[in-house]
Amino acid sequence: MTHTLGSIAEALGATAEGRLDLAITGVAEPARATESDLALAMEPKFAETLGQGKARAAVLWQGADWRALGLEGAIFAPRSRYVLAGVGRVFAPPLTLPHGIHPSAVIEPGAILGEDAWVGPFTYIAVGARIGPRARILNHVSIGADAVIGADALIHPHVHIGPRVVIGDRFICQPGAMIGGDGFSFVSPSRDAVEEARATGQISAASRTPGFARINSLGSVRIGDDVEVGANAAIDRGTISDTVIGDGTKLDDLVDIGHNVQIGRHCLLCGQSGVAGSSILGDRVVLGGKAGVADHLRIGSDVIVTGASGVSSHVPSGRVMMGNPAMKMDLSVASYKALRRLPRLLEKMESALKRVPKDDSSR
Template structure:
């Protein structure tokens, strides 16, 4: 599939200059671009690399002298990453498949909407509902009674357990697991972790008389809002009594864990290997950096940003930027870090006396 430079610029909401009827077959980094590629030189740092490739057209930064860069046509992108989003949407290939594979196993009571694609070896349980235009990949399993909205994409190996509801246009990348039981156990007598919380470690811990862990079953399921995306191998656990919830427009990266009973707000970003522990409430538009962790039973306000590898052990007010372990205000963390860096020098000064 090819597009003219003019068509691509219109899709980007940007201006095109020069030979706007040049046909483009794909996108490329500047140094590797061929004559039918649209080179992505959206900042001056990539300008010199255009000479190493063969691109005739490129997306360039505002103010760029595109003719001096040896181009026949250019698209001016005031906001580079937004242009990247729209460009990749325009150039991406549609998902394959047509209709329902004869190798899929679908319970007769399942309700399948119009124009649904179901790949080989998918398993659809009794009473499941799949909305119109949804795309179900190979080896996907959908438990009894699961509800899936319209135009959803479930890629290979996705697992949806009982009591799961997906909104419209939800995208689940390969091997996502939603609705597994939460990590919830209790002992006959107070366990050492409970004692540690009560004593804050002041008293020594001893082996309990009965170390058996009794399982608390997860009955609450999961509700995923519209336009949510979940990355490969991420998990969202079912709630104990009420549902675990992920709000509209939230994007969850690969290898993220959302614990049972958690509530994640709208338009949040949860980056790779981050985790939200059980019963924590995360507000709207929160960003949780990679490998950051949020302890259980906390409240994270709206518009909070948690830096990568932060560990949050207490509630966070709205609008705050947090870093470190334990997480503190960004300014406090930076001051503490600078003071720690100065500590060896100060110690040497004391030693010299």
Template sequence: MALTVGKLAEALQARAWGDLTLPVSGAAEPGATGSGVIALAMAPKYAANLRKGDMAILAEGMDPADYDLSAAIFAPRPRLVMAGLTRAFDPGPDLAPGIHPTAIIHESATIGEGAAIGPFVTIGRDVRIGAKARIAEHVSIGRGTVIGAEALILPGARIAHGVTAGDRLIVQPGAIIGSDGFSFVTPEESGIEEMRRNLGQVDEAKQQHWTRIHSLGGVEIGNDVEVGANSTIDRGTIRATRIGSGTKLDNLVHVGHNVVVGEDCLLCGQVGIAGSSQLGDRVVLGGQCGVSDNIQIGSDVIAGGSTKIFSRVPAGRVILGNPAVKMETQLEIQKAMRRLPRLAEKLGQLQETVTRLLDKG
């Protein structure tokens, strides 16, 4: 797909300079551009490799004449411009319109107008697929599931029965939505229950047989949600597990049964949220964050990477550490820990001094 500099600037809602009729067919780092490729130099430190005659995307305040450019687009917010630019040039998966002859679709399923169904897709009874949805090869969708318009479900994804998803859902390869929750019970009080009741003390070891609690709830997903590669969202036990509109899950994220995630949240790689926890809106969990079961996290909370959350977090708090505390508290803890060797050395010296004084006395 080729655009002109002027049309690209218009699409990005950005100001342009120079020859706006030049065609643009792609983007690259400065020094790696070719014919029709625009350079990404959105800070002066990236502009050193620009070549005479290049087209470039610059930050506001940079002068294209300083770099002998033929054309430029100015980015008031570079990463936002990157979002628009990459969207403009992303061709997406190679999916032909219509239904591939190897797809298996139940006669009761409804496929929306303009949808593309790839090879070896399996669609179950009473499934509804929205208009212009694109479903790549080897995807399976279970009975009664509803997928909204303009969805993009990539190879090997598994969407189980009883899932409801809004418009523009993106499911990356290998993701699983609607797997059973990890719910088991013992006939008598289990060692885990005894440990919690006695704050870590277990009287004696006991035989335990785990009995499955089946997952009767589904999964409800809002609009504009993205589920990363090999991520999993468990179905609820009785009520549905819910993911709010605009929320994005990175790769290898696990959302347990009955969890409620608010709108516009970011869950980064290897985040795990245990059953029945609730997240407010715009929560950001950094990579490898863990959330214990039945925890409430307020809106606008930000948790740094590897934070472990064992108790309620009020809205708007920035937290870090294991166990999670306010970020400024955790930084003070880290400073104190770095001082421990010196403090231990000083304590040893004080002990020696006190011992000598006692011996003299």
């Protein structure tokens, strides 16, 4: 698909200068751009590589001299990554899913599909499910009984949505995600080793359980509007009440959300992060990659947990947490620096001890 420089700027809500009629067929890194590409050089550090490519137009930083860079036109980006999101929307290839319902799809009696919904091959929609208008459900998706999915959903292949799950509008789900699976809830007939270890720090023969009984998850999952779930992510349904994901929250690939968890609005959970059962996260919380939150904790709003950190206690709002166990970032950095100094301090102590005269007990 061909666009003009001016139409791209209009779609991005950005300003443009130069030849607005330039035909653009794609986007590229500056050094690899062809004459019909829009080079993405949104920061001054990319100026040098612009000359290595053949782009006639580029997305540039504010105040850049596009003529001096040898260009015929430019779009200006006050916030580069935000403009990049818009460029992705303009040039995203269209889905190839045919309109309508594929003959191999199984839609049980009583399921309701909204106007202009698409259903791909080998997809199963159970009794009582309700799918909103303009939903695009690709191949090999399963949707459980009485599930509700809002308008304009995009559900990629091999997604499984469990019974009674309720999802808002404009939901996007990447391949392989599981929403509404049974929670990881088990109990032993008598006090087990984990309970004893928590209470006493010891494990005795009396706490060696012969097995575990399952606690079935009677709740489900409620997801707000504008939520995205990454590939192979898992969201367990609640034990009694529902697991909740707030409006605008984004979950990356391989994120694990335990039963009864409540996550607020506009949170970001990066790849391989996890939240254990019954923990509560406020609004605008960010979990870096591989960050973990233990069970039954409260994390306030506007908290950032850096990658690979382990949160094992409650966190008030507005904190930046780092390390394992996670602590305020400045304390974590100071602790890390002190830890690195330990070998040198020990060497100095050993050297000093060697110079101290030994006690002569014969005197």
